Amino acid sequence: DARVTQTPRHKVTEMGQEVTMRCQPILGHNTVFWYRQTMMQGLELLAYFRNRAPLDDSGMPKDRFSAEMPDATLATLKIQPSEPRDSAVYFCASGLVRVREQFFGPGTRLTVL
Amino acid sequence: EDQVTQSPEALRLQEGESSSLNCSYTVSGLRGLFWYRQDPGKGPEFLFTLYSAGEEKEKERLKATLTKKESFLHITAPKPEDSATYLCAVIIQGAQKLVFGQGTRLTINP
16 A cells, blocks of 8 residues: 655754754655644745756745655655744645646644744 | 646544635746655655646545645545645646645644
8 A cells, every 4th residue: 555654753842953854755756845833824835846856846935844755655854943832734646647646645744832 | 937826725524524725826827736745754645746737636535636726625424544745736838847835734633
């Protein structure tokens, strides 16, 4: 049963600390997306990659967030330094360009104190 | 600006009581409309894709329809296990990214 995996599932950290979230997309999918979900804003797209190349990161605060795909099986989202307003659930999703449906992982719940 | 609006925000029904959820959109060139289901503590789960006005898709007790301005998710004789948040999203022309609505939180009471 192919699925997107994310680690860690939960993260509690203090303001100013670096946070790294990891995602393993479904094997064979060539697009990867990072979303953030909060009660106030709902689901917001932060960044997405196609064939490991970043295509759009306009939803991401550039000064503290960075997203990379070191290889086809790993995507990372890093926050440095973290702030309390970054507290949210971060989802990774993957898909195939032609199909367009996106398959979401279980999310990383981040709490910044 | 591309917008997706879902209504109502929350809906409570009795088991077996059919109803519809609405997703209205104002986008510059719709390339696809998607419905997702999200259970608490989990990621959204894909349900349907609709591409053109008049198109309909069905899955068990759910049926999704699309017009030029909105989509409906019809729920027929719902069961408690249909309780979830239902999200609507669109892909606009020239982009691969989804723009999500705020969701409708559906509760089905036994």
